[in-house]
Amino acid sequence: MTRCPGTAGRMFRFLALLTAIVAAGSISPAVAAAEANAAPAPAASALAADARIDPVQEPPKPDAKPAESKPADAKPADKKDEKKEEEPKKDRFFAVKGGVVHTVSGGDLRNVTVLCKNGKIHAIGAGLEVPKDAEILDAAGHHIYPGLVAVRGTGFHAGSNPDDGTDVFSLNMTLGLAAGITTVLSGDAVAKMTFGSVEDMVVRKEPLVSLNYATRSPEQRRKLRQSFDKLLEHIRKTEAYEQEVKTNKSAEKPDDKWIKGENEKYLKLLKREAVAEIAADTAHDLHEACDLAGRYNLRMVVRSAYEGWTIAPELARAGVSAVVTPRTRVDADELRSRANGSSIENAAILYNHGVRLAILPPGLSVSTWGVVGEDLTHFNMEAAFAVRGGLPQDAAIRAMTLDAAKVLGVDHRVGSIDVGKDADFCIVDGDLLHYMTLTRWAVVNGRIAFDREKDTLLSHIRPGGDVNAPAPNDYWPRRLGADWTAEPGVPATPAKPETRASAP
Amino acid sequence: MRNFFRLSITAVTTLLAAASAPAQTGGEEKFVVVKAAKVITVSGEELSPGMIVIADGKIRLVGQNLEYPDGATVIDARRETVMPGMIHPRTRFQLPAFNRGGVHGDIKAGDEVVPSQVEFEEFLQAGFTSVCYYPFGSGIAGVSSVMRTGGPETLRKLKDAAYLRVDMTNPGQDKATLRNALKKAQEEIDKVAKAKEEWDKKQKEKAEAEKKKQEEQQKKEGEAPKPGDKPQPKPEDKPQPKPEDKPPPKPKADASGATGAGDATASAADTGAVPPPEPKPGEPPKEGEKKDPEQFVPPTMDAKHQPLIDLIQGKTDVPLFIELDQAADYLHAEDVLKPHKQFPRTYMLGQRLPFRESDYDYTVKELGEKKTRIVMPPAVFYLPFSVEQVNLVADLTKAGCEVALAPWFDAPLEFARFRDRLADLVRAGLDRKDAIKGATLYAANAVGMGSRLGSIEKDKDADLAFFAGDPLNPLSKVSRVMIAGEIVWNAEEKK
Structure with a gap:
C-alpha cells in the first residue's frame, strides 16, 4: 500500500529477528509477556518510567515460556472453554494470509500467515502449514491490526447480561466492527462484537470500580475516605488475626458481615484486586485523584483528563492510567496563574511522562446521524488527533489496542497479535490512522464478523473512494430473486428487484 | 366433460358390489363423492378434472374416474377447485390476552x-x-x-x-426462563430416579432378610419350605417377621420406619430434593420390577414441567x-x-x-x-x-x-x-x-x-375447501367448506 507510511522505524529492528524466530516455529509473546509481567511497583514511590504497571494481576497470562517445535495451544483459564471440551468438536482453523501484520506487542511482520485455532491465535510465521479445512482469508495488500479495544461504548450489547440479551445481528454491532472495534466495555462487562454468534462474547465482568470523587462534593469525598480508612483498619485486624490464630486457637475473628455492596468493592480496590475509575478532567480533580491513589495505594484510571498535561509528572508518579479524548477543546482561563485548559499535546505529554493511555472519542455510541466523526464510528481518527499533537504513531495505536486492553485488564486475551491470544483482527486497507482508511474485514474469535463488501450499508464504498473500482464479486445481500445458492466467486448477476406491479 | 362423467357413473354402478363390500361388513358407511373441475391434492399431482370418494368422513379414493356406491351423496363442484382445507398453525382469535x-x-x-x-x-x-x-x-x-x-x-x-x-x-429474560425450566425438569427426573434407586435398595435388602429368615427356618425344621410361602407384602401384612424372629436389617437410619410402599415413597420424596450425581434419566422409572408384587410409586413430578420432562426422556x-x-x-x-x-x-x-x-x-x-x-x-x-x-x-x-x-x-x-x-x-x-x-x-x-390433515390422500380426513377458481387468484372466493365429509359452510347459503 502506497498510502501506508509504515509504523515507527524502530520496529523494523525486530523484524528480521522475529521473522527468524517465527520461521523456526517458536514465536512467543515474549515482548508482551515481559512487559505484562512487570511487577507492580508501589505506586507512590515509583518513578515515571517504572510507573506503567499492569493494572490487573487477576487474569492469568498466556503461557510465556518458549514453545516447543509446535506452538503450544495456550489456553487461559476460561469457564467457557471447559464447557466446550465436554463434547468432542472438530477444530476450527482460520488463517489470514498476506498483508502486513502489525502485532503491536512486537513489530510489523510481512509475508507471514496468522493461523488461528478455535478462535485463538495458534501460530504466526512464514511458510506455516495450514490445515486443509482451514478457512483462509487472503488479506494481501491490507494491514492486519489487532481488533481495536474501546474502553467504553454504548449500544452494542445488552445492558445487564450481554451473553443472554445481545442482538448479535444489530446494526450497531456492524457499525462498531466497521470502525475496527472488536472489544468494548459495555455496561459492566468487557464484551466482544461477536457478530452472528453468541459464543465467547464476554471477556471479563466488572473490570472497573467507579468512584464518585467529585471536587464539588467534599462531603462525599470525606465519606469515601472514611470507608477506606475503616476497611484498612479491617484489613489490619484481619492480618493480625491470621497471625494470632497460629498460636492462639481461640482468637476472635474480626467481624466482616458489614463488608458487602460498596464496601466489598472498596475492599477489592484496597487489596489492589480491582481498578478504580474516576472521572477527573481538570488539574485540581486530577490532583485529588492522584492523592487518593497515593494515599490508599490504589490502581486507578482517570477519565477525560484534558488538563492532564499540566500535571503529567504527578499522574505518572501515582501510576495512574488515563483515558483521554485528544480532540477535547476547553479554552484556557487567562485569569489563572497556572497553565490550564485543554491541549492537543495532552496525550503526547502524558505518554512522554510514562502515563498509560487509552483513547476514546467524545461520543460513545455509533450512529449514522449527528455530528460526523465524533463517536466510535471514527475511533481511529481520535487517535490521529493525538498523533497530530505529537504522540508517536505506534503509541497512538497501542492506546486503541494493547494499552486499552491493559486498562480493562483483558490484555491476556486481546490487544495484540500474539500466539495464545484471541483471534481478533481489524484488517484495514491502509494506514490505520489515515482518514481514508476503511475496515475491510473484522475478525472476532477466528470468525469473519464483518466484511465490508458484503454489508448492506457500506458495500458501495469503494476502496480509496475510487468510484470506478469494480463492484464486489458477490452481490450482497442477495437481492430478491437472486440465486444465492450459486457457487461463491461466480459474480452473481445483480437481480433487478421485481416490483410488485410486475406480476407474471 | 359431462359425457365423461355420465359414462363413468354408469360404469361404476355395475361394479358397485366391490366398492360397497366393506359397507356390508362394517355397518352402514356414508359415502360422499366430490366431482371437481380441479383437485389440488398437495401431496401428488393436480387432477383436472378430479374426483374424491369419501367414506365416513375419510378420503377413500382420489382420482379422475372412480367408482362409488349408488347411495352416495354427490357434490357437484364441476366449476370449482378443491384443495385441502387450510390450517392456521398459530392463532388466538377472539381469545383474551393477559x-x-x-x-x-x-x-x-x-x-x-x-x-x-x-x-x-x-x-x-x-x-x-x-x-x-x-x-x-x-x-x-x-x-x-x-x-x-x-x-x-x-x-x-x-x-x-x-x-x-x-x-x-426477549432472550434477555426468556433464555434464563428456558434454561432454568430445563434444569428443573432434569431435577424432577433425578428425583424420581433417586427414589427408585432407594426403593430398589430397600427391596433388595428386604429380599435378603427374607432369604436369611427362610434359611434359618430351614435349619430349624430341617426340611425345605414351599416356594409359594412368600408373604404377600401388603403394607398391613408387612411386619411378617414375628417379634421373636430376628428383625430384617435396617437399610439406613433415615429409612428405619419404612415398611410399606407408601412409607418408602414418602421417605424418598423427602430425600428427593437433592439430585444424585449419577442419574439415569432415559429410563422410565415407573416400569421397574413387574414381578415384584409391590408397585413402586414414584414421587409426583411438577406438572408445569411435564412436557419438558417428557422431551428429555424422549417420551413424546x-x-x-x-x-x-x-x-x-x-x-x-x-x-x-x-x-x-x-x-x-x-x-x-x-x-x-x-x-x-x-x-x-x-x-x-x-x-x-x-x-x-x-x-x-x-x-x-x-x-x-x-x-x-x-x-x-x-x-x-x-x-x-x-x-x-x-x-x-x-x-x-x-x-x-x-x-x-x-x-x-x-x-x-x-x-x-x-x-x-x-x-x-x-x-x-x-x-x-x-x-390426518393437509393433503387429499387416502385415509386422510375429508376437510376440504372449495374455491370458485384458482385458490391463489385473489378474485376467486371460497365457495364451500367441507369438514369430515360434510359441507359446513356454503357461500350460496350466505347470500
Missing part, C-alpha cells in the same frame, strides 16, 4: 376455547378448516391445541397438545415451538438448547421491526442445513435499514426448510387476505406448490396433524 410469565407446561390452550364464544365462521369463509390455538404469555406458556373450525361438536377437537410454546422474543414428540423476533433470538435459543439436540423443535419467525423489516436472512443457511421446521407470516421482507426485499420463504425453502405459513395477525380481514399474500410470495419467486403446501400440509405437520 400477562403470564414463567413455566406453565400444564396449561392447554384448548381449555380456554369455548366454541360458542368464537366466531369460527370467520375462519371457514377464508378456507381454514383447522386452527391451532396457542396459550398466551411469555416464558413457557403451555401447549397449543388443534381444533376444527366447524362440523359436529364431537369431531371438533383434534389434538390437545400440538406443541409447547416457548417465547424467545410434542415439539418445542420457539417464537422469535429476530435472527439473534434464534442463536440464543439454540445456545440454550445446545445440550438437547434431540428435541424436536419448530421455529416461529415473528418480527418486531416495523415496515416488514427482518434480518432472518443471516440465519437462512443454518436453518436450511438443519432442515428446520418453520412457521412464519407469508410476506416479502425488507432487509433492515434498506429498501431491498428478500423472499425469505423462498430462500428458506430452497435452503431445505419446511416453511408453514400463518396469517400475520388474528383478524378476519387478514384471514381473508391470506391467499393474496400467498400469491404475493409466488410472484416474488416462491414455488407455487410450496406456497400451497405452506398453507396446508406443512402447517398440518407444524401442529402434528400431518398424518
